[in-house]
Amino acid sequence: MxxxxxxxxxxxxxxxxxxxxxxxxxxxxxxxxxxxxxxxxxxxxxxxxxxxxxxxxxxxxxxxxxxxxxxxxxxxxxxxxxxHDPSATIRSETALQAFLLPLLDTEQAIAVVERIKGHFEARLAVLDCQPEGQFGNYALSLGLRQMRSGREWAEETLAALRREG
Amino acid sequence: MxxxxxxxxxxxxxxxxxxxxxxxxxxxxxxxxxxxxxxxxxxxxxxxxxxxxxxxxxxxxxxxxxxxxxxxxxxxxxxxxxxHDPSATIRSETALQAFLLPLLDTEQAIAVVERIKGHFEARLAVLDCQPEGQFGNYALSLGLRQMRSGREWAEETLAALRREG
DNA sequence: TTCGCCATGTAATTCGTTACATGATTTG
DNA sequence: CAAATCATGTAACGAATTACATGGCGAA
Incomplete structure (x- = not known):
């Protein structure tokens, strides 16, 4: 549909x-x-x-x-x-990697989170180039917020892993 | 996979x-x-x-x-x-509704965003009940952040729609 | 005229959902 | 013993990806 x-x-x-x-x-x-x-x-x-x-x-x-x-x-x-009630179905490989982080040792986990952070930043960069004031406006601002909070999560998680490791 | x-x-x-x-x-x-x-x-x-x-x-x-x-x-x-490089594939019905908001008149759009806000809050409530300090920790904090930023988007969007309408 | 991009499609396969089917075990 | 829930599975269908196939048009 x-x-x-x-x-x-x-x-x-x-x-x-x-x-x-x-x-x-x-x-x-x-x-x-x-x-x-x-x-x-x-x-x-x-x-x-x-x-x-x-x-x-x-x-x-x-x-x-x-x-x-x-x-x-x-x-x-x-x-x-x-x-239509939007379905809550989520399938995020990124979140799956986050979920499974505790299976790795600290050094490996840091590398994974670094890469995830890179992904969030890359998508953020794409969205930042998107013209404001266009049709997709609302979805764009939603996307920006979610990518930014992803990046923040990565930064916080990296800091925590480094403290602990 | x-x-x-x-x-x-x-x-x-x-x-x-x-x-x-x-x-x-x-x-x-x-x-x-x-x-x-x-x-x-x-x-x-x-x-x-x-x-x-x-x-x-x-x-x-x-x-x-x-x-x-x-x-x-x-x-x-x-x-x-x-x-594995997590795929950037996103399929969010919520974001799709956000994308299509400009097709509705202000009143209808407000109703849709209210409902979306409710969804974010419901998922947030589920995550909030999840026990801290468990295995899924990292993914949980990522999820919390993203639901919160979704809720904030809904609030900001509602405010904007109400100003304009 | 060759190379690259425009443009349209089909086929095979995998992934995911919904509906169906069956029987065991527990609880009232 | 009846009803609810546990537990395992299959079948049919729909959604999505990957690979394949074809030909037009424009520029060097």
Whole structure:
């Protein structure tokens, strides 16, 4: 479902687009929120068209199809936003590594946390380059906060490990 | 892979266990980090035994099998912890709702953010009840930080929406 | 005209969820 | 003995990743 919602959202926010365009939009704006490659997007659009959520508005060169959202699609999108309880499912490899830290000796643990810290910083850097005042604004500020608190956790954990080691 | 790692980690941290036990451990300690139900765990343990990562240490009543980690399993676990670059894949329905907020009018957006805030608070409450000083310590403090920053985001966003609306 | 990127797709496989099925043990 | 919970599993389906395949178009 969420993939559909994400696609409908992008079509609403930035207008009709081809599968390729949508894959690009995913990369550039939704990347810190939801991810999908073209191999998932192309077939999903076909199914969504069959379900009446999008239509092929135009066909261009080399099979390029421009999809637009339909009223049914808009309805589904708004309904989901207003009614859907976001699932609490979390699967974070980073948090899993944090969980398992006590299995390592201090020196190894420090190395792992250093690397995790690097990851948080890298993602933070990506988000920092993101233009303010754009559509993804709210998600961007949420992402920034969570990456910053990840970095802080790493710093605090490093300090604790060094004290102890 | 991560499911395997999580299972190997639990077996190392808390000793040999059956599939059922492991499902329970997932619920109680790994829940804010990684999730898996018994339907995923049972078959995975069989495959892991076939791959020599765990062995059936004992068999009890009604087919109960107690699995223990093997040296190969330990090796794989440590290697993963030290070498594996945690994937940056994020799929958060909450963040997706945040992303799509601008599609709603102010009143609806406020309702959505209120609900999101409630979710963050609920998860925070669960983590707050978790015993300190246990194995999952590091992951717990990371989770707490991230839930708190989620709640702060919701509060700030609500304030902004109310100013504007 | 060759190289690189644009653009679209399919196939195979793995990962994860939901629904179903079964029987043992404990508690009231 | 009935009901609840313990405990193990399978099957079907859906979501996601990886690998493969193809051809167009533009620039050097």
């Amino acid at each position: 969420s993939l559909r919602i994400a696609l409908l959202g992008l079509l609403t926010a930035k207008g009709p687009a081809s599968g390729y365009d949508l894959a690009k939009r995913f990369e550039h704006s939704l990347n810190h929120v939801w991810q999908a490659g073209h191999t998932q997007i192309y077939p999903e659009l076909v199914k969504m068209a069959a379900d009446g959520l999008v239509t092929v508005e135009a066909e261009g060169a080399r099979g390029r199809k421009i999809y637009a959202i339909t009223p049914d699609g808009s309805r589904l999108l708004t309904e989901w936003l207003i009614e | 991560s499911l395997r790692i999580a299972l190997l980690g639990l077996l190392t941290a808390k000793g040999p266990a059956s599939g059922y036990d492991l499902a329970k451990r997932f619920e109680h300690s790994l829940n804010h980090v990684w999730q898996a139900g018994h339907t995923q765990i049972y078959p995975e343990l069989v495959k892991m035994a076939a791959d020599g990562l765990v062995t059936v240490e004992a068999e009890g009543a009604r087919g109960r099998k107690i699995y223990a980690i093997t040296p190969d399993g330990s090796r794989l676990l440590t290697e993963w912890l030290i070498e």
